[in-house]
Structures are given as C-alpha cells and as structure tokens.
Amino acid sequence: xxxxxxxxxxxxxxxxxxxxxxxxxxxxxxxxxxxxxxxxxxxxxxxxxxxxxxxxxxxxxxxxxxxxxxxxxxxxxxxxxxxxxxxxxxxxxxxxxxxxxxxxxxxxxxx
Amino acid sequence: xxxxxxxxxxxxxxxxxxxxxxxxxxxxxxxxxxxxxxxxxxxxxxxxxxxxxxxxxxxxxxxxxxxxxxxxxxxxxxxxxxxxxxxxxxxxxxxxxxxxxxxxxxxxxxxx
Numbered sequence: 224x225x226x227x228x229x230x231x232x233x234x235x236x237x238x239x240x241x242x243x244x245x246x247x248x249x250x251x252x253x254x255x256x257x258x259x260x261x262x263x264x265x266x267x268x269x270x271x272x273x274x275x276x277x278x279x280x281x282x283x284x285x286x287x288x289x290x291x292x293x294x295x296x297x298x299x300x301x302x303x304x305x306x307x308x309x310x311x312x313x314x315x316x317x318x319x320x321x322x323x324x325x326x327x328x329x330x331x332x333x334x
Numbered sequence: 335x336x337x338x339x340x341x342x343x344x345x346x347x348x349x350x351x352x353x354x355x356x357x358x359x360x361x362x363x364x365x366x367x368x369x370x371x372x373x374x375x376x377x378x379x380x381x382x383x384x385x386x387x388x389x390x391x392x393x394x395x396x397x398x399x400x401x402x403x404x405x406x407x408x409x410x411x412x413x414x415x416x417x418x419x420x421x422x423x424x425x426x427x428x429x430x431x432x433x434x435x436x437x438x439x440x441x442x443x444x445x446x
Binding site (some may be wrong): 227229255257259264265266267269272274310313314320321322323324325326329 | 338367374375376377378379383389390392424426433434435436437438439442
C-alpha cells in the first residue's frame with residue numbers, strides 16, 4: 224500500500240548548523256511532495272513543496288530535493304535558528320486529494 | 335485574511351456518543367479535507383469534500399461521515415465513539431485543482 228517513511232524521528236543540531244530530513248515514498252505515481260512544519264498546539268504549516276518535474280527547489284534557508292528514480296526526497300535547512308525547532312512532516316500525493324504523511328521528525332535547535 | 339478555522343478547539347466525549355466538528359475553509363478555497371492525527375503520528379486522510387460531495391475517502395469506517403455546505407464550510411461527524419478515536423482532527427482546505435493544503439489548528443477530541 225501507499226507509504227511514506229521519514230528519518231530521523233528526532234534531530235538535534237547546534238544553532239547555525241544544517242539539518243537534513245529524508246523521506247522515501249512507495250507509490251511511483253506520486254507527483255507532489257509538500258513539507259509541513261508543526262509547532263506545539265498548532266496545525267501543520269506548509270513551508271515548501273516540489274512537483275515531480277523538478278529536481279530541486281530552494282526558498283531562502285530551506286531547500287527540497289527529489290530523486291524520482293530512488294523515490295527519495297529530502298528537506299535541507301541551513302543556518303538553523305531556535306525558531307526552526309518544531310516537528311516536520313513530509314508527504315506525498317498523486318494529485319490534489321489525499322496526502323500520505325510521514326511519521327514526523329522532531330527538530331531541536333540548540334542555542 | 336483568516337485562514338482555516340475550526341471549532342471547538344477541545345472536546346471531551348464518552349465512549350458510544352456522537353460528535354460533530356466544524357470547519358470554515360480559507361477565503362477563496364472551495365475544497366475541504368479532514369485528517370486525523372494521533373499523538374506522535376502524521377496526519378491520516380479521512381475524506382475530501384468538493385461541491386458538497388465526498389470526492390475521495392481514506393481507510394476510515396462508515397462511523398466517520400461528513401458534509402459540505404454551499405458556503406464551502408464543512409462538518410465531520412463521528413458516531414459510536416471509541417477510545418481509539420481520541421486524536422487531533424485537522425481540517426485543511428485548498429482550491430479545487432490547487433496544491434498545498436492550508437491546515438487549521440485542529441480540534442482535540444478526547445474519548446473517555
């Protein structure tokens with residue numbers, strides 16, 4: 224069945240360092256890959272997304288890469304700041320309907 | 335510009351009871367989906383509504399039902415509540431053929 228695996232489950236980095244979160248999807252028909260940030264007591268917030276016709280996308284300190292052949296996609300956060308501390312979820316979708324989410328990565332940025 | 339609003343924010347129900355959760359989508363959005371997020375897990379798709387019809391459904395029993403109104407707002411109903419239904423219920427909206435759901439802050443349902 225459809226599945227998205229996400230690693231690591233927790234990640235601690237020093238402020239200013241980079242953080243990388245990796246996901247693998249199972250459905251080869253997936254063509255849209257959003258990343259969400261969820262802070263305590265809040266709903267997930269879309270931070271960046273990528274579609275299957277693009278290999279990489281960058282938005283300031285955040286970038287996402289996609290390897291369709293390997294069914295891998297990754298989130299890269301550079302120059303991490305304490306406010307980046309949150310739970311991050313990757314997701315995969317074959318359209319605009321349901322998203323299959325990963326199990327989340329708790330990122331802690333240590334000052 | 336208001337985002338997705340959900341009510342109530344918290345709810346405690348007894349096993350066997352029924353519950354109704356409400357959602358108003360972001361302005362300009364006409365498609366609403368509901369997700370269930372268990373503690374420490376990623377959100378799981380329940381169903382999506384567009385033009386007042388259920389467009390797609392996830393792997394949830396018929397105890398979970400929904401409705402979309404002409405103003406695009408939506409309700410999620412859960413009958414015969416089980417302890418395992420305790421979770422954060424998230425409403426998300428987007429335009430019909432758009433990408434990137436906007437999520438609300440959720441309703442925390444506790445079944446005792």
